[in-house]
Amino acid sequence: MDKKKIFAVTSSAVILGMAVYFSGNSIIRAANIDAEMLYMSHCKTCHGTDGKPTDLGEGLGARDFTDPQWQTKITDEQIIKQITEGSAGQMFPFKDKLSEEEIKALVPIVRGFGKKE
Ligand code: HEC
The missing domain is CATH 1.20.5 (Single alpha-helices involved in coiled-coils or other helix-helix interfaces)
Known part of the structure; x- marks a missing residue:
């Protein structure tokens, strides 16, 4: 050269x-986007490492993501809406913490818990 x-x-x-x-x-x-890492840093406190609610999550009324019935009932749009807007007194909104792409990337993570059964 x-x-x-x-x-x-x-x-x-x-x-x-x-x-x-x-x-x-x-x-x-x-x-x-490392969605798994996002889940571990933002969601696992309440939703657990395996999608089953922690004591804190359960106390607040969090659902079991490994429940096949729950997985069939909820739509991807509802998952995105829940993460974006949260629900009063239960889960705080993530719209200021995560980008739209990051929120969307979390959907397959939530879905993944249902497939492990
Ligand atoms: C402070 C505890 C807490 C944190 C942190 C938290 N959640 Fe939640 N989440 C809850 C509770 C409590 C509910 C049940 C309330 C409801 O369904 O309206 C819930 C519900 C949900 C639902 C289901 C809504 C439904 O209609 O069944 C999804 C999906 C979800 N959370 C995803 C996430 C994701 C992804 C993160 C991380 C970005 C996260 N959550 C962080 C407490 C939390």
């Missing part, structure tokens, strides 16, 4: 790196 090429390759790598850095990692984040 001649010097010009090396310079071109290195400087485009630097520019790309800077673009990622200054966009606050949003290029990387938008591409792969």
Whole structure:
């Protein structure tokens, strides 16, 4: 490789790196939302690691996500609405904490608990 090429390759790598850095990692984040991690950091306190409500969740009236009847009854739209808006006195809304994409990405996680039975 001649010097010009090396310079071109290195400087485009630097520019790309800077673009990622200054966009606050949003290029990387938008591409792969780690929905499982989102669930573990935002939902498991009440809904448990396996979709069964914790003592706290149960006390508030949370449902068992592994219940096949519950899974059939609820629609994806209702799951999205619940996460976005929450329900008074039971579950706080996540619309200010999570993006629309992140909320949508949580649907398959909630569905996944139903399939493990
Ligand atoms: C403070 C405890 C708490 C946290 C944190 C919490 N929830 Fe809930 N959630 C509840 C309770 C209580 C209910 C039952 C209330 C209801 O169904 O209206 C519920 C209901 C739900 C429902 C079902 C609604 C229905 O109509 O059956 C879904 C889906 C859900 N939560 C998903 C999530 C997800 C995903 C997260 C994380 C982003 C989360 N929840 C975080 C307490 C919590």
